[in-house]
Amino acid sequence: MNVWLAELGFEDARVQTALEELLETQTSAADPIVVAALRMAAGSEWRRPNIDLEVLTRLQPEVGRTSQADAVLTSVANNIAASYDDQPLMYASETTKSVATADLIDAVVALGGSAFAVREARKDKDENNPSFDRRTDPADLLKVLESRQRPVLPAGRDGAISAARDYDNKDYRDDVGEARWSFDALVNAIGWRVLETTQSDGAEAGIELLDDVAREISIYSENLVFAAVGEGLAERCDDTTTGVNTVASYCLALAYTRIRGGGGWRNFAGRERADLWVTAYALDPYTAERKLAAAVGRTAQSNSVAFYGVTQAIISAFAAQPTASAGGTAIDCWNAAYDVLRVRVPGTPARGHHTYNPTTTPDKFDDLNDALATLAVASISQGMRADLRRALLAVTLLLTCRPSIAQTALVRVLEHPLDAARITWLLEVVRDCLPSGQLTDEMAASLMRLAQTDLLSVRVLAAEILAAHKKPVPVPPATEPAARVRLAFSQFVQEHE
Amino acid sequence: MIDRDDFLRAQAMVAMAIGDRLELAGEPPGFRGAITDGVLVRLDSINARFRDQFDHLRAPSSRRIPDAYYADELETENELQKVGAGLRAALALGGILGDPFEIERSIAADLTPTGVWARRSEASRVPRPTTRPAVFEWSLHPIPWVEDKDFEWPPADAEALTGVRQLVGDQAERVRVGEVPFTDWVQLGFVERQGTFGTRYPKSPGRQVLLMSGLEVCAGSPPANSGPLSELPPGLWAHRYTDLDSGLDQARARVAIAASRMPLTALVSYEQTLGAPSKDRGLGLHQFCLTPQLEIVAFLDLRPETPALRHVLIDDHGPGIVCRQWSSYLIHGGNYGPLEPAVVGADLIIRPDLFDTVEATIGADRIDLGLTVRHHQGPEPGDGPDGQ
Numbered sequence: 039m040n041v042w043l044a045e046l047g048f049e050d051a052r053v054q055t056a057l058e059e060l061l062e063t064q065t066s067a068a069d070p071i072v073v074a075a076l077r078m079a080a081g082s083e084w085r086r087p088n089i090d091l092e093v094l095t096r097l098q099p100e101v102g103r104t105s106q107a108d109a110v111l112t113s114v115a116n117n118i119a120a121s122y123d124d125q126p127l128m129y130a131s132e133t134t135k136s137v138a139t140a141d142l143i144d145a146v147v148a149l150g151g152s153a154f155a156v157r158e159a160r161k162d163k164d165e166n167n168p169s170f171d172r173r174t175d176p177a178d179l180l181k182v183l184e185s186r187q188r189p190v191l192p193a194g195r196d197g198a199i200s201a202a203r204d205y206d207n208k209d210y211r212d213d214v215g216e217a218r219w220s221f222d223a224l225v226n227a228i229g230w231r232v233l234e235t236t237q238s239d240g241a242e243a244g245i246e247l248l249d250d251v252a253r254e255i256s257i258y259s260e261n262l263v264f265a266a267v268g269e270g271l272a273e274r275c276d277d278t279t280t281g282v283n284t285v286a287s288y289c290l291a292l293a294y295t296r297i298r299g300g301g302g303w304r305n306f307a308g309r310e311r312a313d314l315w316v317t318a319y320a321l322d323p324y325t326a327e328r329k330l331a332a333a334v335g336r337t338a339q340s341n342s343v344a345f346y347g348v349t350q351a352i353i354s355a356f357a358a359q360p361t362a363s364a365g366g367t368a369i370d371c372w373n374a375a376y377d378v379l380r381v382r383v384p385g386t387p388a389r390g391h392h393t394y395n396p397t398t399t400p401d402k403f404d405d406l407n408d409a410l411a412t413l414a415v416a417s418i419s420q421g422m423r424a425d426l427r428r429a430l431l432a433v434t435l436l437l438t439c440r441p442s443i444a445q446t447a448l449v450r451v452l453e454h455p456l457d458a459a460r461i462t463w464l465l466e467v468v469r470d471c472l473p474s475g476q477l478t479d480e481m482a483a484s485l486m487r488l489a490q491t492d493l494l495s496v497r498v499l500a501a502e503i504l505a506a507h508k509k510p511v512p513v514p515p516a517t518e519p520a521a522r523v524r525l526a527f528s529q530f531v532q533e534h535e
Numbered sequence: 536m537i538d539r540d541d542f543l544r545a546q547a548m549v550a551m552a553i554g555d556r557l558e559l560a561g562e563p564p565g566f567r568g569a570i571t572d573g574v575l576v577r578l579d580s581i582n583a584r585f586r587d588q589f590d591h592l593r594a595p596s597s598r599r600i601p602d603a604y605y606a607d608e609l610e611t612e613n614e615l616q617k618v619g620a621g622l623r624a625a626l627a628l629g630g631i632l633g634d635p636f637e638i639e640r641s642i643a644a645d646l647t648p649t650g651v652w653a654r655r656s657e658a659s660r661v662p663r664p665t666t667r668p669a670v671f672e673w674s675l676h677p678i679p680w681v682e683d684k685d686f687e688w689p690p691a692d693a694e695a696l697t698g699v700r701q702l703v704g705d706q707a708e709r710v711r712v713g714e715v716p717f718t719d720w721v722q723l724g725f726v727e728r729q730g731t732f733g734t735r736y737p738k739s740p741g742r743q744v745l746l747m748s749g750l751e752v753c754a755g756s757p758p759a760n761s762g763p764l765s766e767l768p769p770g771l772w773a774h775r776y777t778d779l780d781s782g783l784d785q786a787r788a789r790v791a792i793a794a795s796r797m798p799l800t801a802l803v804s805y806e807q808t809l810g811a812p813s814k815d816r817g818l819g820l821h822q823f824c825l826t827p828q829l830e831i832v833a834f835l836d837l838r839p840e841t842p843a844l845r846h847v848l849i850d851d852h853g854p855g856i857v858c859r860q861w862s863s864y865l866i867h868g869g870n871y872g873p874l875e876p877a878v879v880g881a882d883l884i885i886r887p888d889l890f891d892t893v894e895a896t897i898g899a900d901r902i903d904l905g906l907t908v909r910h911h912q913g914p915e916p917g918d919g920p921d922g923q
Contacts, residue, residue: 047588047604109844113658120660123863127681130871152859153714154662160682421588421603423819427657430650430818434658434844457609458616459817463650470651470842494619498643501636514639519621522572524628526565531629 042413043454047421057413058084065089069407070096071439074114076410078432079417081425085121087139094118094145100439101149106471108150110438115151117431119143125157135159185216191227195235195247201227202254205263221266229267232285233274241281245288257296264293265314272321287322290314291329294355304347305337309354316359327361349375411436411447418451418460430467437471445472445481452484458493465499469506477507485509492517544582545575552611553648555811560645565625566618573614581610594872599732601873602819612648619646649810653818655772656860659846660821663863666712666882667725668748668904670696677864677878678729680742689910693744696908700757707904709750712884717857721890724749724764724800726823727880733914734869740913748906751798752897763905767801767826768808772858773843776833788833793896798905800883801826821860825883832856834896835889856885 042053057080065073070093077093097111122138138156147153189204191197205224212219228251236244248264255261268289275282294315299308307314318326334352337344349371357368365374414436417429436444448464456464465488468481488500489512497514504511519527549571557567574581584606592601623638665675673692680686701707710722730743749763770779777783803824805812814820824846837848837855846858862876885893894902 047606047609048591105840106842106844109840109847110658113845116659116661117657119662120861120863123662123861124865124874124876125863126865126874127678127877128866130865130867130874133865133874147715150716152661152664152716155665157863421592421601421605423602423604423653423817426604426818427653430654431657434654457613459604459609459612459648459650462648463654463818466650467654470844492620493613493616494622494639494643495616495647497620498639498647502640511636514620514623514635516624516627517617517620519625519628520565520569520572520618522569523563523565523618523621524625526568527622527625527629530564531631 040454042416042419043451043456046419046457046460049421053413054081054084060410060413061086061089064406064410065092066096067406068410069440069443071100071435072407072411072414072443075414075432075436077118078114078428078435079414081417081420082121082124082422082428083133085118085124085134085136087136087142090118091139091142091145094142094149098145098148103439106473107439110435110471112150113431114435115146115149117428119146119151119154122154122157125159127160129160185212185218188217188220188223194231195250198228198231198247198251199254202251202263206255206259208259221263224263225266225270228263229270232267232289233271233282236282236285237280241284244281244285248285248289248292252292252296255296258298258302261293261296261298264289264296265311268293268314268318272317275321283321284325287318287325288329290318290321291326291333294318294351295330295333299347299351304350305344306333306348306351308347308351312354312358315355319359319361323362327363327366330355407440407443408446411440411443412450415444415447415451415464418456418464426463430463433464433467434471437467438473441473441476442478445476445478449480449484452488458496461488461493462495462499465496465503469499469503472503472507474507477503477509482507482509486512490515541578542571542575545571545578548574548578548581548607549611549614552608552816553615555813555816556615556646556648559807559809559811563622563642566615569618570611570614573617574611577610581606592873594867594870597868597870597872599868599870599873599875602815602875604817608816615646619643644809647810648817649812650818651773652769652805652808652810652812653820655844655846656821656824658844659824659858659860661859661861663861663878663880664712664714664859664882666710666714666722666884667727667746668702668706668710668906669708670702670706670906671725671727671746671748674727674729674744674746678731678742678866681731681866681877688742688912690744693746693908693910696906697910699908700761700905701753702904702906709890710748710904717884719887720857720884721750721887722882722884723827723856723890724798724825724883725880726764726802726825726882727878728822729878731866731877732868732875736869743909743911745907745909745911747908748904749798749800750902751905752792752796752901753903753905754796754901757903757905762907763798763800764825765798765801765828766804767828769803769805769824769826770808771826771829771832771839771848772846773839775838776829780829780833783829783833785834785836788830789896791830792828792834792893795830797828799828799831799893799902801828821862821881822879823881824860825858825881827856827883827885831893835892850889852886854886855889856883858883 041050057076061076061080074093074097077090094115100111101108119138125135126133137159143153189200191200201224208219214221232244232247235247255263268286271282271286271289275286294307294311297307297311298304299306299310315326315330334348337348353368353371356366356371360367414432417432418426420426420429433444436447448468452461452464482504485500485504489497489504491497501511501514549567553570588603588605592603619642622642623635626638667674679690680688712718712720712722725746725748727746728743731741733739733741747763751757751763803826805820812820814822832848835850835855837850840847840849847854848856858881860881862879864877865874866877867874
């Protein structure tokens with residue numbers, strides 16, 4: 039609530055998330071009226087048929103107590119139902135598209151609301167779907183024929199490089215099922231040649247060939263070939279004397295630094311493929327470490343775009359398999375990075391911002407209701423006019439059906455420095471909806487304070503409510519008039535005398 | 536030294552946010568100047584905050600302004616209420632004294648940024664109903680031109696009804712509500728606007744279709760340039776008819792409606808309403824609200840609920856006349872946001888037994904079903920040069 043009220047007229051994703059979480063977890067626990075108010079406060083972009091059904095079903099026993107309460111319950115049911123009208127008709131990715139269910143409509147009707155037809159969500163067309171099949175184009179016949187045959191590859195080093203170069207021409211539309219683009223064939227073409235070179239000319243020649251191949255493959259393409267070749271080599275290194283384990287280790291470490299993580303957004307393979315690093319390290323710690331260090335060093339010297347994801351990947355890798363040399367654990371990385379990060383991260387990084395002290399007994403039921411009601415009332419801090427109107431409908435519901443909880447919540451919210459209009463809107467609901475004789479002392483004290491502010495509409499309304507509930511009303515203070523007004527009025531009075 | 540541009544900006548801010556209310560209050564001397572002064576000294580911080588809010592709420596590159604309560608309006612309101620609070624002392628200095636509560640109440644009556652109409656509007660929102668004259672059946676499918684690339688503008692159905700002012704024969708049958716809890720109620724009036732914004736990519740103009748229908752008593756052909764809905768302030772939804780017209784009673788109302796020629800329904804205009812509620816200010820409002828004619832309410836002796844939270848008039852048997860409002864289906868101006876309703880509307884419905892009474896008094900054959908259908912393509916008045 040404090041977060042929300044601190045910045046009037048702004049949305050806050052943290053509050054929104056908390057509110058949605060509360061609706062999902064507390065709907066069956068808290069007071070039904072309070073939950074319904076919270077649902078109203080959830081904003082126009084949130085709706086969930088199963089939770090709405092529960093909210094509305096739990097309101098059912100409230101019907102029939104007073105005609106005012108029935109009117110508000112019907113309005114709330116209609117409003118929740120109407121939120122299912124907010125169905126996008128154009129492509130809008132971030133908007134909920136959930137549709138009402140028959141049970142939900144029944145629950146709305148049971149509260150006196152309107153029946154309605156289910157609005158189907160718009161079917162999103164796949165915008166990337168090519169509108170024509172390229173292969174039906176006669177001009178592409180050559181391409182079709184080509185894709186059915188493997189390229190002719192020379193033996194040895196040249197063959198591996200040619201295979202890599204050829205594969206780099208693959209378009210993302212090309213079918214991996216076709217012979218030309220067969221992944222297995224590529225891995226075989228490169229892997230066996232690397233093994234052959236290693237066994238005949240030694241580990242260094244094998245590593246050199248891998249580097250040659252790597253140069254032919256764009257770092258933005260998949261690079262999965264190195265993982266597959268590395269795994270193949272690892273399976274064939276029973277004999278450590280030939281150095282195949284070193285080449286396999288190098289190849290897997292290379293794969294870890296070349297494959298892109300986070301769906302392609304991050305440099306290095308990240309936590310998803312930390313296994314590559316673990317295997318590489320197990321095969322030959324020295325080579326794996328050197329390869330990783332070299333890749334990090336190269337990244338540090340390259341453009342700023344290339345950094346993205348590297349830190350995360352290194353920490354994930356070290357968390358899975360620390361190195362033997364100094365500074366090679368995830369914690370060491372964090373500590374080393376701390377001096378840099380503390381400058382970059384906004385705010386003051388410190389442990390102990392907030393200490394969570396678990397309570398020994400469950401929170402009291404009333405506390406939960408008060409807290410949720412306060413959050414619902416605090417939704418008056420939002421910016422969008424539609425959300426503000428819904429927030430006031432939530433306050434109307436609370437004041438009509440749970441005057442005591444509503445006033446506790448209002449007092450808490452009114453303690454914050456709100457603007458003249460928002461206080462006015464809240465007080466108007468109090469004036470219109472608070473049942474006679476239900477004004478709490480706490481609320482009366484709050485109104486006493488508001489009746490003496492320097493905001494005209496606020497103090498007049500506060501005084502009006504106090505008078506209506508037969509409480510003493512303080513005389514409004516003689517606020518210093520603005521110089522212009524004083525001048526204008528003295529002229530005005532003189533002219534009319 | 537005050538920058539002249541800044542001064543003009545502050546003046547415009549005040550006029551936009553509270554100008555209507557100051558005019559309604561008869562321009563209290565010195566107010567506008569004092570509020571402008573107050574805004575002017577903080578103009579930079581207000582503008583900065585407004586821009587932050589704006590950037591936060593809108594989609595990047597969108598040219599539409601999200602419908603929100605921004606810092607400029609908020610700060611101007613604070614200034615207005617502060618200046619208003621000083622008025623009593625200014626009066627006292629000028630020698631005008633009196634009961635402080637009475638004085639403040641009378642000043643505040645005009646200047647309070649009331650939210651009651653917005654709240655009533657929101658409490659009257661329903662899921663879009665299907666109830667409408669049979670000739671509007673095609674309009675149930677919202678903005679068909681958005682999905683259908685081969686759609687020919689204007690919609691043939693709308694085009695066919697353009698210029699038709701009244702329906703006769705079978706088409707003029709009373710429109711009955713299909714949805715519970717108002718099954719079989721009679722629709723007195725209906726208004727709906729469907730619209731899309733102009734987009735640049737793909738290039739397409741903004742388009743709108745406006746539908747209105749209402750029962751009317753004409754005794755002959757309707758007057759030229761008239762519509763099926765007249766215009767009234769919203770007072771009936773909040774106050775008893777006797778408070779609005781003390782001379783009116785059931786007997787006089789019966790005489791009036793038996794003899795009169797008028798639409799039975801009116802669009803609500805908030806123009807002269809205290810607090811100057813507006814769609815684009817404060818809490819905003821739903822686009823359309825309808826109200827019955829005063830004489831019909833008086834004749835049926837209907838009253839608002841206590842408290843008057845919704846657009847509902849009741850008698851001893853429960854709700855008698857109801858205005859339902861809807862805003863449905865979200866669209867944007869080609870930039871994925873802000874999302875705004877494509878379809879907004881309202882209808883006014885009456886309980887069948889009450890309608891029978893009204894019909895018997897006026898004469899069933901004197902009540903016709905009037906309508907107005909308009910369509911429009913291209914920039915809206917007040918929009919940018921290319922209609923976006």
